[in-house]
Amino acid sequence: MIFKEELNKKADVINLELKRHIRSEECPERILNSSVEYSLLAGGKRIRPILIMSSYELFKNDVEKTYTFAVAMEMIHTFSLIHDDLPAIDNDDYRRGNLTNHKKFNEATAILAGDSLLNNAYNLVINDIINSDKDREQKILALRELSSGVDRMIAGEYVDTEFEGKEISNEYLEYMHENKTGALIKACVRIGAILAGADSSAIEKLTIYAEKIGLAFQIKDDILSEIGDSKELGKPVGNDRERGKCTYTTKYGLEKAKQMLNDITSEAIDAISLFDNSEFLKDLALYIAYRNK
Amino acid sequence: MIFKEELNKKADVINLELKRHIRSEECPERILNSSVEYSLLAGGKRIRPILIMSSYELFKNDVEKTYTFAVAMEMIHTFSLIHDDLPAIDNDDYRRGNLTNHKKFNEATAILAGDSLLNNAYNLVINDIINSDKDREQKILALRELSSGVDRMIAGEYVDTEFEGKEISNEYLEYMHENKTGALIKACVRIGAILAGADSSAIEKLTIYAEKIGLAFQIKDDILSEIGDSKELGKPVGNDRERGKCTYTTKYGLEKAKQMLNDITSEAIDAISLFDNSEFLKDLALYIAYRNK
Numbered sequence A, B: 001m002i003f004k005e006e007l008n009k010k011a012d013v014i015n016l017e018l019k020r021h022i023r024s025e026e027c028p029e030r031i032l033n034s035s036v037e038y039s040l041l042a043g044g045k046r047i048r049p050i051l052i053m054s055s056y057e058l059f060k061n062d063v064e065k066t067y068t069f070a071v072a073m074e075m076i077h078t079f080s081l082i083h084d085d086l087p088a089i090d091n092d093d094y095r096r097g098n099l100t101n102h103k104k105f106n107e108a109t110a111i112l113a114g115d116s117l118l119n120n121a122y123n124l125v126i127n128d129i130i131n132s133d134k135d136r137e138q139k140i141l142a143l144r145e146l147s148s149g150v151d152r153m154i155a156g157e158y159v160d161t162e163f164e165g166k167e168i169s170n171e172y173l174e175y176m177h178e179n180k181t182g183a184l185i186k187a188c189v190r191i192g193a194i195l196a197g198a199d200s201s202a203i204e205k206l207t208i209y210a211e212k213i214g215l216a217f218q219i220k221d222d223i224l225s226e227i228g229d230s231k232e233l234g235k236p237v238g239n240d241r242e243r244g245k246c247t248y249t250t251k252y253g254l255e256k257a258k259q260m261l262n263d264i265t266s267e268a269i270d271a272i273s274l275f276d277n278s279e280f281l282k283d284l285a286l287y288i289a290y291r292n293k
Helices: A003-020 A030-040 A047-056 A063-085 A107-130 A136-162 A170-195 A200-227 A248-252 A254-271 A279-290 B003-020 B030-040 B047-056 B063-085 B107-130 B136-162 B170-195 B200-227 B248-252 B254-271 B279-290
Strands: none
Touching (some): A030 A063, A047 A063, A047 A200, A047 A279, A063 A136, A063 A170, A063 B107, A107 A136, A136 A170, A136 B030, A248 A254, B030 B063, B047 B063, B063 B136, B170 B248, B200 B248, B200 B279
16 A cells, blocks of 8 residues: 555544544533544644554554554643643644634633543543453553653643743753653554564664654654745744744754754664564654655 | 541641652753642642542551552642633632742643643552552552543533533532532542452442532532631632632522531431441541531
8 A cells, every 4th residue: 555545544543533532422511522522633643643553563463452542642642732722831823724722612621621631541541451351461551651751741841831932952952852742752652562562672673763753753843833834734834933932943944954854764764674564654754754734 | 546636647648658759850841840849739638648548448457558549649639729720710829828830830830730740640550550460450440430530520620610600500510519529539439449449339338428528528618718717728718709600608508508518418427337447537527527728
């Protein structure tokens, strides 16, 4: 199958799974649930769940075993977007071409919708663990991986917030990105491998791959924020520079950032060169680096 | 031991355990960690962890087995307070006599500190499960109980927010309180029993006790918000009425609310009358109903 077809197929699977977890019953908190649904089904690229699935598929075929974690991870990613967009943090009005959650609903609802998504991601996985006879050990280890990743993501987001408009050292910039975007991407790749029962040497190689694509993802995001097409992106470009945000492009300049992106993407691909079946993950690294939205 | 001594002794244990989980290392997100510490050690009554401990002690003596859940629950309670106090939700400046988290730090920090507390509560318990050879099954079931309780708490908080300043039916008022305060209190009592491996009939009785004291807790909170001593409470009184909040006192009047509180507290005590050793839990029900802060 050609890469784009497989990517879309995987995203379709995730979208179906996400829909199965939407709560649509009549209840006093139904508007909260609508607000969760609004952001969860707003058409993300589903990169994180796809990473879980495709890392698992390096080792095993029954990819449906990863769906609970895939859905939980997308819920957590959505929680982080809703909270990051809030007026007190990034104050963004649009995301993926739609109003952000607090603009569509209100701030109180957006705060609680984020909280609810984070909590329900755990709820989902815990119930899956309770209903699992075998694979329980792997699932518990994968849940720890998820939880540590979220911890690092929140730390990275905090550093991003604190240093907005201030000069930031290279060391801090790296720390911020490793955590803010990188930690969850790394967790996804490792979760796929852990669920499949991969050995530690395989997990190590995949961890290097994950660290590289996490960094590439962030550099590409920074480049798109500077010179992307606002229609494609569904949000205005140039905001980071205006706000004095420290990003790879504002720090190193556009050309150097592009060079870094190329180098890191090659290193990611090298890290998994010894696996059979790694075609999709390699293409995914290229897609992350050269996407236009 | 007299009740107050035992209550304080238990709270001291929790405070020590909480301090062991404070992160004080030098790191780029150290201010976020300070903000977490600020709210976590702001001197709460520690009712929720004490409920876990004393419910467990109905059945077993090695109460230290509950500490991880006790700490996690207090982290979750603190997360909910920090987010509830935010300008977009309750907009409170003081809590327990101190500035609220967003007033002491800022809104972005308070949002992320709450997120971090919720996530770390899970992280803590998951690591405890991974390090447990035995009792693993009970711990996983207790974690599900926790996670469902938090889900209900967030729903209750949402309903509270949505109906601020609006007329609310008795049915909705009950739903709101059952969820906002009651769900977590119920989870605590059940978690203690689940961790101790109690049988379903014992858990059922404790669930009734928990539902009653949860409701009593909320009615008492509403009464204190109306006629409490603002110095004792560490926050202004009369705010609920001013904001048009629907509470037990604004809905039923003070006298009727007090009557309801008495009745419900008796029912709570009745529910656990057949247990040996239930003295402390009975005193705790009275304490919840007749405290002055």
